[in-house]
Each structure stands twice: as C-alpha cells, then as structure tokens.
Amino acid sequence: MNRTQKQSRTAILILRLIAGLVVLILAFLIGYIFITGLPNVSWRFLTSPAKAFTAGGGIGIQLFNSIYLLILAMLISLPIALGASIYLNEYAKDNWFTSTIRTAIEILSSLPSVVVGLFGFLLFVIQFNYGFSIISGALTLTIFNLPLLTRNIEEALAGVSDDQRQGGLGLGLSKYETIIHIVVPAALPGIISGIILCSGRVFGEAAALIYTAGQSAPALNFGDWNPFNIDSPLSPLRPAETLAVHIWKINSEGIMPDLTKVSSGAAAVLVLAILIFNLSARYIGRKVFEKMTSVN
Amino acid sequence: MQQNQKLAKQLMKKSKTARYERFGHLLSLSALLLIMAIVLGIIIFIATKGLSTFFKDHISLKDFFGGVIWNPGTQTPSGQQAVGALPMIVGSFLVTILAAVVSTPFAIGTAVYMTEISPKRGAKILQPVTELLVGIPSVVYGFIGLSVVVPFVRHTFGGSGFGILSGTFVLFVMILPTIVSMTVDSLKAVPKYYRQASLALGATKWQTIWKVVLRAATPGILTAIVFGMARAFGEALAVQMVIGNAALMPHNLVSPASTLTSVLTAGMGNTVMGSLQNDALWSLALVLLVMSLFFNLLVHFIGRKGAFKK
Amino acid sequence: MLNSNNPTDRFIYHFNPEETTITMQTKNLEVYYGKTLAMQHADIQFKQNTITALIGPSGSGKSTFLRSLNRMNDDVATVKGQILYQGVDINQPKIDVYEVRRRIGMVFQRPNPFAKSIYGNITFALERRGIHDKRVLDEVVEKTLKQAAVWDQVKDNLHKSALSLSGGQAQRVCIARALAVQPDVLLLDEPASALDPVSTQQLEQTLRELKQDYTIIIVTHNMQQAARLSDYTVFFNLGEAIEYNKTRKVFTRPKIELTDDYVSGNFG
Ligand SMILES: Nc1ncnc2c1ncn2[C@@H]1O[C@H](COP(=O)(O)OP(=O)(O)O)[C@@H](O)[C@H]1O
Ligand SMILES: [Mg+2]
Numbered sequence: 001m002n003r004t005q006k007q008s009r010t011a012i013l014i015l016r017l018i019a020g021l022v023v024l025i026l027a028f029l030i031g032y033i034f035i036t037g038l039p040n041v042s043w044r045f046l047t048s049p050a051k052a053f054t055a056g057g058g059i060g061i062q063l064f065n066s067i068y069l070l071i072l073a074m075l076i077s078l079p080i081a082l083g084a085s086i087y088l089n090e091y092a093k094d095n096w097f098t099s100t101i102r103t104a105i106e107i108l109s110s111l112p113s114v115v116v117g118l119f120g121f122l123l124f125v126i127q128f129n130y131g132f133s134i135i136s137g138a139l140t141l142t143i144f145n146l147p148l149l150t151r152n153i154e155e156a157l158a159g160v161s162d163d164q165r166q167g168g169l170g171l172g173l174s175k176y177e178t179i180i181h182i183v184v185p186a187a188l189p190g191i192i193s194g195i196i197l198c199s200g201r202v203f204g205e206a207a208a209l210i211y212t213a214g215q216s217a218p219a220l221n222f223g224d225w226n227p228f229n230i231d232s233p234l235s236p237l238r239p240a241e242t243l244a245v246h247i248w249k250i251n252s253e254g255i256m257p258d259l260t261k262v263s264s265g266a267a268a269v270l271v272l273a274i275l276i277f278n279l280s281a282r283y284i285g286r287k288v289f290e291k292m293t294s295v296n
Numbered sequence: 297m298q299q300n301q302k303l304a305k306q307l308m309k310k311s312k313t314a315r316y317e318r319f320g321h322l323l324s325l326s327a328l329l330l331i332m333a334i335v336l337g338i339i340i341f342i343a344t345k346g347l348s349t350f351f352k353d354h355i356s357l358k359d360f361f362g363g364v365i366w367n368p369g370t371q372t373p374s375g376q377q378a379v380g381a382l383p384m385i386v387g388s389f390l391v392t393i394l395a396a397v398v399s400t401p402f403a404i405g406t407a408v409y410m411t412e413i414s415p416k417r418g419a420k421i422l423q424p425v426t427e428l429l430v431g432i433p434s435v436v437y438g439f440i441g442l443s444v445v446v447p448f449v450r451h452t453f454g455g456s457g458f459g460i461l462s463g464t465f466v467l468f469v470m471i472l473p474t475i476v477s478m479t480v481d482s483l484k485a486v487p488k489y490y491r492q493a494s495l496a497l498g499a500t501k502w503q504t505i506w507k508v509v510l511r512a513a514t515p516g517i518l519t520a521i522v523f524g525m526a527r528a529f530g531e532a533l534a535v536q537m538v539i540g541n542a543a544l545m546p547h548n549l550v551s552p553a554s555t556l557t558s559v560l561t562a563g564m565g566n567t568v569m570g571s572l573q574n575d576a577l578w579s580l581a582l583v584l585l586v587m588s589l590f591f592n593l594l595v596h597f598i599g600r601k602g603a604f605k606k
Numbered sequence: 607m608l609n610s611n612n613p614t615d616r617f618i619y620h621f622n623p624e625e626t627t628i629t630m631q632t633k634n635l636e637v638y639y640g641k642t643l644a645m646q647h648a649d650i651q652f653k654q655n656t657i658t659a660l661i662g663p664s665g666s667g668k669s670t671f672l673r674s675l676n677r678m679n680d681d682v683a684t685v686k687g688q689i690l691y692q693g694v695d696i697n698q699p700k701i702d703v704y705e706v707r708r709r710i711g712m713v714f715q716r717p718n719p720f721a722k723s724i725y726g727n728i729t730f731a732l733e734r735r736g737i738h739d740k741r742v743l744d745e746v747v748e749k750t751l752k753q754a755a756v757w758d759q760v761k762d763n764l765h766k767s768a769l770s771l772s773g774g775q776a777q778r779v780c781i782a783r784a785l786a787v788q789p790d791v792l793l794l795d796e797p798a799s800a801l802d803p804v805s806t807q808q809l810e811q812t813l814r815e816l817k818q819d820y821t822i823i824i825v826t827h828n829m830q831q832a833a834r835l836s837d838y839t840v841f842f843n844l845g846e847a848i849e850y851n852k853t854r855k856v857f858t859r860p861k862i863e864l865t866d867d868y869v870s871g872n873f874g
Contacts (some may be wrong), residue, residue, distance in 0.1 A: 007500070008501050012501060014404050021415075022406045025472075026429055083327025084328040088328065097402070101331075103592075105335070108331065110592055112584055115530070123337070147329055170707060174704060175321075180320070197339025200431050207434070210533075247438075248533045248537065251537055267436045277426060292767055308701060313734075317704075457858055
C-alpha cells in the first residue's frame, strides 16, 4: 500500500469518526429529550393548567393555545401563500419585478424571528391596539410563516406537468380556472406536505410570540365557546402563552419549583409533535396521491 | 356574410371566462403585493424606530457602536450616554463565528459521510434525523443547554457556566443539522461523472472527495455555512437562556455576556415606548435586521460567483 | 444542407370557395418566439369535414402552426397575420380567446387526463360554464365517450380516477373531453405518439368516424399514418409550408422535390 492510499484510508476513517460523533450528539439530544421528558407526560399534565409557584402544574392551556394559534395562523396564511405562489409560478414573467419580489420573500424568510416578533409587536399590539393577544400572535405567525409556505406551495405547483395546464386551456378555460381547478388539485399531495412541515415550524416558534401573543395564560372557561367572551378559549383578544413560550418563560424566571420536570415534559411534547408533523407530512402526502390515482 | 357577422359578434363578446381570468390574476397578484408590503413595512418600521436613537435622541454613532457601557437613560462615568452596544455586538459575532467554526468541520464531515462514504446508512438514519433536528424548536435547544451544557461548563471551567462558551455550544448543535442538510444537497448536485472521471484517473477516494467533490461543491457549502451563521446570529431565546445576559464586554468565554437578541428579548418588555431606553433597543433590532440583509447579500454573491457550470 | 432549396419553391393547393366550405384558413401567418421567426409562408385552407395531416421533420413548425390556430400560442409567441375561422379573423385583440378555444378544440401529444374521475374530466369544462344539470351531463358523458370509442371500456368505472387509465384509453378520454364542449374543429398534435400500435389503429378509426361531424387537423411524424388517415396533407420544412395537396398526390406524385425526398424517406 502506498502513501496516498494510506492517506486516503486515514482520511476516510476520520470522516467516519466525525460522522459517528455527530450521530452520538444527535442521538443524545433526541434521547435526552424523550428519556427525561416523557416520564413527566401524563394525561393530567397535558390537560391541567400551569401553576406558577407550586409544583404539579400542567401545560393544558399552553397546549391549547399553541394549537389554536397554529390553526389561526394557517387559516390566514394559506390563502395568501396560495395566491402568491400561484402568481409566482403561473403568471410571473422573468423580469425585474419578479426578481425583486423573490428577493423580498427570501429576505422575509431569513429574517430572525425575533425581528418579525418585534414588528408584530409594533404593528398589531401597539398600532392596532390588539394588545398581547391571540390575534396579534396569529398575525405575527402568519408573517413568520408566509415565505416558507409560499415557497413550499410554489414547489408543489412547479411539480405539476405543463400538460395539465395545456389541457385546461385547450378546453377554453381561463388560466385561473385551470390553475384553481386542475393544477392546484394535482399539486395537492405536495401542498399538504408543505403545509404540515410549516405547521411544525410554527408550532415550535417562540421568539415571534413573546411580545405578541404574550407570556401569560389566563384561566379559560372551557364551557364557554363564544369567541366574544374574554375567558372563552376562542376569544381572539385574550393573551395566550404557548407551549414553546412557556418553556422559555419558566426557565428564565426560575420561580416554578418543578420547572425542570415541567420543561422537560413540555419539550418532549413539542418534539413529539414535530416528529408527528414530519412523519405525517410524508405519509399524508403519499396517501392523497394514492387516492387521486387509485383504481377505486 | 350575415352569418359571418353574427359569428364575429359572438366571438368578440367578452366571456365570463375572460372576467374570471382578470379576477384571478389580480387576486393572486394582490397576495404577492401584500407580502411585498409586509417586507417593506418591516424594514421601514424597524429602521424608523431604530434610527430615532440617533436622530431624535441625538446619540452619536460613536457612542452606540463604540461604547462599552449599556444602560440607556443613564450616563457613563465619563459623562457620555450609556448606550454602548459594543458588548452585545461583540457577543453576537463571537457566538456566531465560534459556532460556525466548530460546526463546519463536523457538518462537512457528516455530509461527506452521508453522500460519499455510506450513502445507504446516510439516507436511512442520518437524513431523517437531521431533518427532524432542523425542525426542533429553539427553546428546546435552549432548555437542553440550560440543563446540560451550562452545568457541564460550570463543572469544567468554574464560574456560573453561563457565557459565550455555552452559547456557542448550543448554537453549534442547533445549526449543525441546517449546515449538514444543505451541504448534503450541494454534494448531491455534483455530477456523478466528476467522481468517476477522477477515480478512473487513479485518484484515491479521499483525493476524489477532497480535490474534486468538495471543490465543485464549495459555493453550495459556503452558502450552507452562511445560512447557519445567519440562523445563529438571529437566534434569540436559545442563546438568551444560556449566555447569562450581562451586558458587559466578554472577558473570557465563560463569564456571563449577552448578544443583541438576548438584550432585546429581555429588555423590550421593561421599557416605555418612545423613551431612550426603548429607542436604543430598537437600534439593536435594526442592527439585527441589517445583518440579516447582509447575510442575504452574501448568499446572493456566493450564488452568483459559484453557479454550477453544466 | 437545405439552404440550397429555393424558398419560393412551393406548391399550395387552393380551393374554390364557391364550391367548398372552408372552415379555417390562414393568411400571411408569421409566428415569432421572442425575436426569432419560427413559422411563415403557410397560407392554408382547411376544408370542412376532412382530415388534414401536417407532416414534416421535427422542428419544422408543425406544432407552432397548429397551436396558432386556436391561439394556444398566445403566452409564448407573437402571431402575426390572419387566422380565419368561418370567415372571421380570430387573430385580433378583440376576440375572446376562450370562446375560440372552445370552438377549436385541442388534443395533445401526451395523454393529459386531469386528476379527477373519468366523469369529472369530461364534465369539468361544462360545469365551469355553468351547466350543472346532472341529466345533461350524464348524456354528454355517454355521448362523447361513445364518439371517442371508449364507452364500453370505462362505462362501469366512470367515477374511477382518470389517472389510472392506460395510455390509449386516457387519450380517448381526452378526446371525449375535448368533444364535450361542442367544438367544430379538432386539432391534434401527434396524438398517437405515446400509444402502442393497436391503440393507434383504434384511434385512427375513431378519427375517421369523427370526421362526419368535425373538421380535423392532425400533426403526425408518422407518414404511414398521414397516408392512411388524412384527406389532405401539408408538408412543412424549416418553418414553412412547402406543399399542400390531396394526401394521395402528396405521397404519390409530389410537386416539390423536397417533399418527394421527405415522403420517400431520404431525409428527416
Ligand atoms: N416555446 C418555444 N419557444 C421558443 N422556440 C420554440 C418554442 N416552441 C418551438 N420553438 C421553436 O420553433 C421551431 C418549430 O418548433 P415546433 O413547432 O415545435 O416544430 P415541430 O412541431 O414541427 O417539431 C423549432 O425551431 C423550435 O425550436
Ligand atoms: Mg411538435
């Protein structure tokens, strides 16, 4: 064996070691989250309200808030992202206007989420006077979510064969009808995966929310579903600390006696949710595709 | 001829379909313009707020970027306004650069392993795991930093355990999956025949990786690193949880320090809108924004320089 | 290699409009992709209830010509000159392209069923035009699928996804879909190129039957197909119509040498 071959062997061995070390770190990370966290997760933990000064509190309200904010943010951002991605993929010509807009979307997607949160704070909390509230949080999350969701949907649309568009136009339909009724349904598997992946990101976001949805989770009356009552879970004007914000909040305050237990439980729930989002994105996308092409 | 004119009339009538088309076109355009307006809005709002420290409160750029004492609203012993943002700026750059320096060899090594050495194992285990880790919320990284990294640093180096070192470590783990997955993409984009040609010329596997594959993928890898740095620079909560939040010039890596984001998140709730204390915080936000734009520019620049010639 | 050919060396047959019903006709047509001229010199009349084949080497402008006829090129090309449909110039800004495309239907090279049921594929355009009466729709589905000669194969599976059909069946469903909006011209761009020989035969038979009710213009790279199927043939080369005549004449006694070379397989 000559020198270069030896060198090659050594280098590859080092690469294997590095990869192995990274695997160890990643495995430790995931293992740590689940092993320390899951024992603290119980039905009671998931459903009961938090306690600030005594041990034994849960994450029920925060979990509800996270889900509610996620749904609202998705409902608001989906039509906007869909419209924008339709324009970009189907109408936009290759000119300065399009490239300016693409740059703007890139800028938005790489903006630190704390900056997005501060903008939401200025605009929704202060200027519009919505205060620390669900609605401020949902609108801020929408801004946070728009660039990635737009890109994901655009990718799904770009994956649809041009033959489909030609088919629609050839029947005398407008481009828009063709897009909405043919291209978008054909892109549905990709669009759904994109939405679910974005959901994971939104679900875990905290920095954009601490000054918009707020850092407190007032008690909710789960018997009252009238959104106009302030203690109704649906009320858009109540402050709403989410799960992710909760983890940050109790750890920075350091008052809660069992904060490590609660945080690790909450972290496990968050990561589990992300894991489910990731897996289901693929699974549901594939199922939808199979359904669309199925024999029955 | 008469029939002809009737047909002409029918064909010239603007159909319902044509109206749909106009409507749909405008609707999708307005969604796009809304996003554009949001981006402009963010830049204008934060720039206006951030600049008022200098224009309304008449703080000099020198005091802001050069001062080392941060306590807006009070004066330094030497009689200047205590709006020195240098400690935070240094803190942000330190954690970002250190995290990138540590991450890069690990990320490249892992990515090379995944694409060149053991693609099967890479695709089966490492790929899904990195994808999952890219998606893990930063508060979770922060929490683990707080409960594992900070105590570890405390035991090993003494002190409180909070500081640049802990921040770096948390960010290293956090941006690692991002850089790995983007590097993997750019390695995969290197055409197969590059490798085959190199091996056919008698180069060893390592020579092929080092001289051919990595070289061809360099722009993509640089982009990945810049993305990782942008993420590190803008990360707020994970860093804030482990850095100690003392707005002091960092003297060593294990003393409490702060970053732009950590001071921002900690301070924004405790100041009154329009006050100097508040304006100064917005100036920090503006620095963050400008840096984010800078990273964007860098990515564009690298992309333009290194576009793959096929 | 073809540059030596004198560009005015052309033979274009012209009908006597007094005796023949001309459904479509092009005059001074010029098609530009950006600034490049891709098609010119193609003053062709299409006789009602006939099949006209467009042949020629690949890249000779057949698709460009065909797609101009129902303004499918609007987004990608600039089309100058006149396109007369029953005497009306449809290449004017005032014309509603959607109505034009409804009357001049198109079937494409690759079968392109929508991600809907077979039934939904056919009724889709009608529903978009406000027809929701189930009885009417049922009737259209049955009629057009019969016209396209796939009714027997799919009638028990009308609500199955059209994406599950074989190439030949899918292409027929696409023809039925085009017929559903009641066009009177049918443009087909190499509709059999993705099909096996048996499906191709069946498709040709279907087109022969459709000729009773429609004027058909078909692009094909297959000269046997053109010879078997069409009444008239246009030979394109380098973006120009070189010869237009009765199919039999084009294939047996071409007037232009270039045509002769092409149909006897000497180039292309
Ligand atoms: N969308 C397009 N953009 C630019 N050039 C095109 C486009 N479509 C076709 N062309 C060009 O126009 C010429 C004629 O093409 P086409 O009509 O597709 O030929 P055919 O159908 O006979 O193969 C070719 O040179 C082709 O490259
Ligand atoms: Mg063609």
